[in-house]
Amino acid sequence: MAEKQKIYKPKAISGFPEWLPEERIAEQRWFDHIRKTFESYGFCSIETPSVEEIDVLLAKGEVDKEIYVLERLHKDEESDKESRLALHFDQTVPFARYTAQHFNDLVFPFKRYQMQRVWRGERPQMGRMREFYQCDIDVINVDNLPLSFDAEIASMIYETLEGLNIGRVQLRISNRKILLGLIESMGVTDPVPVTRAVDKLEKIGEEEVQNILIEEGLNADQASQVLALSKIKGGADDIRAIKAENDKMQDGIDELAFVLDNLAHLPTQAAIADLTIVRGLDYYTGTVYETQLLDIPEYEGSVCSGGRYDDLAGQYINKHLPGVGISIGFSRLFDVIRQTHPDKLGIGPKSPAHLLLYTEDKDKAALATKTAQTLRGRGFNVEVYHTVKKWDKHFKYAKSKMIPTICYPEDEQTAKFKDMATGEETIQNISDWNQS
RNA sequence: GCGACUGUAGCUCAGGGGUAGAGCCCUCGAUUGUGGUUCGAGUUGUCGCGGGUUCAAAUCCCGUCAGUCGCCCCA
Numbered sequence: 001m002a003e004k005q006k007i008y009k010p011k012a013i014s015g016f017p018e019w020l021p022e023e024r025i026a027e028q029r030w031f032d033h034i035r036k037t038f039e040s041y042g043f044c045s046i047e048t049p050s051v052e053e054i055d056v057l058l059a060k061g062e063v064d065k066e067i068y069v070l071e072r073l074h075k076d077e078e079s080d081k082e083s084r085l086a087l088h089f090d091q092t093v094p095f096a097r098y099t100a101q102h103f104n105d106l107v108f109p110f111k112r113y114q115m116q117r118v119w120r121g122e123r124p125q126m127g128r129m130r131e132f133y134q135c136d137i138d139v140i141n142v143d144n145l146p147l148s149f150d151a152e153i154a155s156m157i158y159e160t161l162e163g164l165n166i167g168r169v170q171l172r173i174s175n176r177k178i179l180l181g182l183i184e185s186m187g188v189t190d191p192v193p194v195t196r197a198v199d200k201l202e203k204i205g206e207e208e209v210q211n212i213l214i215e216e217g218l219n220a221d222q223a224s225q226v227l228a229l230s231k232i233k234g235g236a237d238d239i240r241a242i243k244a245e246n247d248k249m250q251d252g253i254d255e256l257a258f259v260l261d262n263l264a265h266l267p268t269q270a271a272i273a274d275l276t277i278v279r280g281l282d283y284y285t286g287t288v289y290e291t292q293l294l295d296i297p298e299y300e301g302s303v304c305s306g307g308r309y310d311d312l313a314g315q316y317i318n319k320h321l322p323g324v325g326i327s328i329g330f331s332r333l334f335d336v337i338r339q340t341h342p343d344k345l346g347i348g349p350k351s352p353a354h355l356l357l358y359t360e361d362k363d364k365a366a367l368a369t370k371t372a373q374t375l376r377g378r379g380f381n382v383e384v385y386h387t388v389k390k391w392d393k394h395f396k397y398a399k400s401k402m403i404p405t406i407c408y409p410e411d412e413q414t415a416k417f418k419d420m421a422t423g424e425e426t427i428q429n430i431s432d433w434n435q436s
Numbered sequence: 437g438c439g440a441c442u443g444u445a446g447c448u449c450a451g452g453g454g455u456a457g458a459g460c461c462c463u464c465g466a467u468u469g470u471g472g473u474u475c476g477a478g479u480u481g482u483c484g485c486g487g488g489u490u491c492a493a494a495u496c497c498c499g500u501c502a503g504u505c506g507c508c509c510c511a
Binding site for chain 2: 011012014065066090118120122123124125126127128129132133134280301302303304305327328329330331332333392394395396398399418420423
């Protein structure tokens with residue numbers, strides 16, 4: 001006998017999720033639903049390579065994302081001359097590069113969706129992975145992009161998420177011009193620490209935010225003013241009631257109120273203004289979105305975020321291309337639901353097969369093949385059980401894979417069909433049989 | 437990158453100086469008027485890795501790696 005081979009013990013790589021077949025079926029159902037909804041609004045699909053040149057990814061300047069760089073195992077001197085490649089950490093940057101590159105072939109406003117994996121070398125946690133799917137939708141136009149797109153995109157996203165059977169979802173919308181306008185009016189030069197503090201309001205509480213703001217150089221009055229603004233939540237009227245300190249702030253107020261007005265057709269809690277939403281350091285300049293799962297208290301983070309940017313592709317082309325986009329954190333959403341409310345995934349069969357075809361008699365192999373082909377031709381998924389062992393084996397097999405029907409061919413026209421749920425057996429014509 | 441906790445069978449875990457364990461799963465068989473029940477048999481481990489203390493370490497000590505959670509950040 002041969003020596004026992006060295007086994008590399010298989011293990012999961014943290015942050016790189018993979019699913020069992022029955023989970024994968026549920027995941028594919030989600031993808032189908034999302035794709036269908038996006039296309040129902042006339043968005044087209046594109047796919048970009050997993051890699052970009054590092055210079056493209058870094059074109060915006062400082063990028064705080066942890067980027068995975070690609071390297072060949074057998075490097076030579078030639079390799080050093082090639083430009084370095086890295087895995088993309090989002091789909092917005094590749095989309096900007098794509099838009100600039102194919103500018104002359106695209107029709108504007110360009111509306112596209114993109115469902116691909118992205119990679120970030122961060123420490124994994126619940127809802128945070130290193131390889132994950134995002135479903136992005138963006139609209140980009142030359143020079144001007146109507147504000148109504150900001151509402152349409154939110155509306156699409158609500159419809160998409162609502163159809164996934166994950167309980168109530170809530171889009172929280174703000175406009176960065178409001179808070180940034182206020183900060184500017186106070187003469188603060190670097191708004192980032194202030195916005196970051198505001199972003200944490202719900203997590204760390206008012207007092208802590210007030211302290212941070214004062215540490216950042218605001219006086220007590222100003223800090224209170226920022227805090228008071230940040231606490232505003234509600235509808236268009238609540239936003240209109242805000243007193244603007246300058247034109248920028250007024251623009252933000254008008255824009256946010258307009259977007260909310262255009263979302264009035266949604267259920268009351270589906271889309272609200274929430275001025276704590278500021279979206280950190282990103283390129284967003286106007287509308288910003290986050291999305292929370294109201295019925296999944298175990299996870300408080302946002303499962304879908306995005307916003308409007310004045311000019312996305314300025315680093316790649318000498319055109320002014322404003323856009324608005326939002327991204328569903330697909331893997332985060334799927335994994336959070338999988339871990340907290342697996343029932344909501346509707347996980348069922350471990351096989352896509354409608355029928356398991358079985359024959360005890362080896363001589364009937366040709367008949368089995370023919371019957372399977374006929375049924376497949378009629379649109380059914382048919383799995384043939386190849387092993388003839390103990391009689392009850394194929395039952396256990398069908399049951400454990402949750403295949404709903406077993407088919408026993410009789411002759412070229414007829415077969416016995418056993419309904420696994422009821423145990424009922426009937427002899428039927430294979431051209432007539434239908435799933436109950 | 438920082439902090440806390442955890443690493444023992446495929447999975448969930450017990451054992452805390454003296455021969456490596458349980459349940460579940462899996463495989464095979466028996467029973468059973470088809471899948472259920474019951475019974476029998478069987479496979480599986482560098483006790484995460486390296487060093488130290490000891491007559492003796494899965495167990496105590498040091499280091500290291502990995503994982504989980506929190507921070508940071510974000511989908």
